[in-house]
Amino acid sequence: MATFKIKRYNPEKQAEPYFEDFDLDIPDGATLLDxxxxxxxxxxxxxxxxxxxxxxxxxxxxxKANGHAVLACQKQAVSLVKDGAVQIEPLGNMKPIKDLVVDFAPFWDKINKVKPYLQTEDTPPQKERTQSPEEFRLIDDTSTCIMCGACYSDCNVLEVDDNFLGPAALAKAQRFVGDSRDSKTLERVTELSEPGGIWDCTHCGECVERCPKPAEPFYRIKEIMTVALEQGVHNNNGARHALSFTKSIKHSGRLNENMIPVESMGYFNFKGLIELIPIGLRMLLKRKIPPIIHKSIDDVQDVKRIFKELDQ
Ligand code: SF4
Ligand code: SF4
Ligand code: FES
Structure with missing residues (x-):
């Protein structure tokens, strides 16, 4: 026996959502959806x-079950019971319409923004477009996405920034960035590097935890980042940050935290650099400024050797 505390909402009857308790004897093997x-x-x-x-x-x-997005038909109900209860709510980051139903419109808008279709030079094609198994493996994981919205619900960037494309749309974008038959890779990664795109992800990994399939968006976002850097799309804070980070580790084995903000902003981005001054002053007052002289770690040669082998 468990108590299901379900968030109820009917805008025609109540102004605010509320929780209602339902006691249920959970049948053997029942999923949350059962x-x-x-x-x-x-x-x-x-x-x-x-x-x-x-x-x-x-x-x-x-x-959402106990605060985290789950696929109700995939989750065994007993695994969710804590102290005799399970709390069920609608997905996050989307507006509730009624009880557990949310408005997916922003989710689909963002999927559409990443142009979720093949773009090729030969349209219509003269013959079937084939892929080798190795080529397909690059997009195999992301093609398992079932558009459930679990990742979108629990993405912490979306909680504070509606402009962020979000994990599902970015995973869908990798489906085409990584597709050997698509001819718009550079255009795609350039658009995806703009504000609201790949570099706004905070790498928290929550979307990987929540994804019920191998699509695992954060890993797909990292793949797009790699392609963007390989394609030379460097003129943005995110790419500059990644490159500065790598340069510092390669050089000294540790982060040069004085230089990373400056290099991430860009040496000629005067407006951005001026915006850093109050942050620097606050750090100074709190005695959080890193040492001015940046020293290498003792075994920096080992780090350089690792980079050399990776480069090769
Ligand atoms: S890893 Fe990025 S996309 Fe995934 S939940 Fe965290 S911030 Fe959102
Ligand atoms: S990436 Fe995973 S969690 Fe996100 S919509 Fe697709 S299947 Fe659902
Ligand atoms: S009912 Fe759960 S994925 Fe279809």
Missing amino acids: CINLIKWTQDGSLTYRMSCRSAICGSCAV
């Missing part, structure tokens, strides 16, 4: 949520 279905069928037919396949394929049943 339990929500049982509650609807036996206790309250007005409970509203999305579902379809019950097989982790359609992507419609994602909700």
Whole structure:
């Protein structure tokens, strides 16, 4: 027996959402979705949520359980019970419409922004466009995405910045950046390097934890970053930051924290550099300024050897 604390919301009846408790004897092997279905069928037919396949394929049943996004039909209910209860809420970073149903419009807008279709020179094609197994492996993981929105729900950048494309759209972007048949790689990575794109990800890895499939967006974002750097798309703070970081480690084995902010901003970005001054002054007052003379670590030759081998 467990108590399902479900967030209810019906804008036609209540101004604010509230939690309602439902007690349920969890059947052996029941998924969270099985339990929500049982509650609807036996206790309250007005409970509203999305579902379809019950097989982790359609992507419609994602909700938050105990504060984290899960695919309800993939999660064993008993694994979620804590102190006799499970808390169920709608996905985050999207507006609730009714009970556990949220408005996916911003999610789809961002998917559409990354041009989620093949762009080739030969349209229509003269013959079938084939790929080798090795070429397909580059996009295999991301092509497993079922558009469930779990990653979007729990991305902490989206909580503070609506402009961020978000993990699902960026994973979808890698599907085409990495596609050997697409001819717009440079254009794609240039657009994805703009504000709101790949470099605004904070590398928290939450989307990897939440993704129910091998799509694992953060790893796809890193792949796009690599392609962007290889294609020479360096004129942005994110790329400059990554390059400065690497340069510092390669040179001394540690981060030169005095230079990284300056190099990330760009030597000729006077407006950006002026914006750094108050931060620097605050650090000075709090005695957080790193040593002015940047020293190498003792075994820096080992670090240089690792870089040399990687370069080769
Ligand atoms: S790794 Fe990046 S995209 Fe993924 S949840 Fe964190 S900030 Fe969002
Ligand atoms: S990347 Fe994973 S979590 Fe995000 S929408 Fe696709 S399947 Fe869902
Ligand atoms: S009902 Fe289709 S993924 Fe859960």
